[in-house]
Amino acid sequence: MTAVSTSTAARMPYRLSGAGVAARGLAYLGLGVVLFLPWFTTDFSKTCSLAVIYALMGLSLNIVVGYTGQLSLGHQGFLGLGALVTANVVFKANLPIWLAMTLGVLAAMAVALVLGLVALRITGLYLSLITLVFGSAITSSLFALATFTDNNSGVKIQRPSYLADNGDWYLVCVAVLLAVFYLDYRLTISKVGRALLALKENERVAEAFGIGVTSYKLIAFALSGAIAGLAGGLYAFRGELYSEKDFQDPNGFTLALLFVVMCVVGGLGNRLGVVVAGLFFGLINELLDDFFYAGWVKPWMHHVPFLSSYYDSDVKASYLASLIGALLLLQTLIFNRGGLGAQLRPLSRWMTGHRFELHDESDAGIAAVEGSSVRA
């Protein structure tokens, strides 16, 4: 009986009133303004560019982990590859920036396809292990070749003059993020997203539905690699320097783990949550350092036990960020399996023109269902 009554209520069309439209319009406007604000700054907009790049990496990894259910611990490899190819193409061939970034995307996509071929044969823990080794191996070998690193001094590249300002580059990053966000949305509402979700849960069921598991796994890896390669291009131009050290262990592995933590804290398979988590983790690294060294914090912080040792050692704030990541991961796994995305869902539903409801009965825990036990 309850099922009947709730579903009829849910299917009753919710008509937006004029005020409702206005309120949502204002919300979007506010969001746009907030996104635009960093443009006025120089250093902060650079930090924000990094946050946007992390958000892109979140979306990239989310396709593989969240939608397809394959854990990858080597995504810093794709990010690095995108940066490497983009930077070197500009440095050596002096090609236009857009072409260089396209080449970076294609390179990362091609390598991701190779990793996808491995994923066809191996799944689960062993696949994670292979991606882990892949990330370490490619960053410590290919990335460190003297020809690609301008004899280990780092490849310096410059953005074209019309994008020289950090704020402008930040806007480019945001535009790319919005475009990828839209593509990701299209992915989930088209047959591709449905196919990935089906094969994630049960490959046999997917095949019975006529879904070619092989090709869709490859598609997932290729898309993920392409987005990571794009993020890599943005990354290279953000600092106007390609340095292999950014992607080599231990930095590289920290990054790879961070990307996974981002996806889980954001909510596996939840695009909005992953983006918000990505932005958060991208910002927190730099902001923590700024915070600790801020004039009004430092004298006060010296009196706080434990935290005061922060100034004596060479422990960077980014490690504190890792700690925060770990705590957030724990709280997500224990209390809130849907991640940030599930928490934001009432808001995102409201923004997309639905009624504001804290509970949505059709949406009881995406992450609560872990695979299924279908035998064939």
Next chain:
Amino acid sequence: MSVLDVSGLSIRFGGLQALDDLTLTVNEFEIVGLIGPNGAGKTTAFNCITGFYKADRGQVLYRGQDVTRTPPHKKAAMGFGRTFQNVGMVKSSTVLENLKTAQHARVQYDVVTGLLGGGRVATEERALAEKADAILEMLGLQDVRDLRVGGLSYGTLKLLELGCALATEPDVLLLDEPSSGMGPEESHQLGERLLELRRAFGLTMLLIEHHVPLVLSVCDHVYVLNFGRLLAEGKPTVIQTHPEVVAAYLGGEAPEALAETHETAEDEALDEATAATRKKKRGA
């Protein structure tokens, strides 16, 4: 014309000969039953026919075409619809999403077009949803349309799974225990429904089923498997009283029944002893 022609199908798992020289034919618009005790190899036969397992030997012909080595997703696109022993659906998605997913092979737009979107994609997606709604209406399950599959009851799920199989627009439907988890009344309704589906969609079906009244009421022909081998085949009423079948189900040799049917023609086999067995089985 036969829709499915399986000949000499064999598969071995280690020391177990799961299927041994299985030969069966399913004719157009027929509903064929595949029965047998637990572990007889019924589901294995399904998996070999649909391509989930690669048979060691044997051949599967679909409308005269050799499809022995065709992978399952291609078979689904060709018109093989199947259900699983315990529900094969995407549990974290909604019912509507599942019905759309099941129509995957019928979607015309390609991957890139789907990502970019556009009028054609939107039109087609709307058509998918309409088809899904039509199936739900036919099954009388409109109320669960937007609910997640994971939270639904088993009987509903079995019915929905049938709906998903129908959504793949099958030509031949392979149903693995469609009535499991249903009471006698529900499974009777299921029987009516299957006959109706055959009429409405011109379907051919092969079904694994334990529920004897259902087999009797819908099947045109029955194959009995035991230990991977074909034990008997024939009309359901004949199979029901077949001494070896009775023996396989009830255990032992059933020598009396065996002796009696050797003498009489199969069609006249309904003597008192087997009629009693029948009554007993129905009651159970």
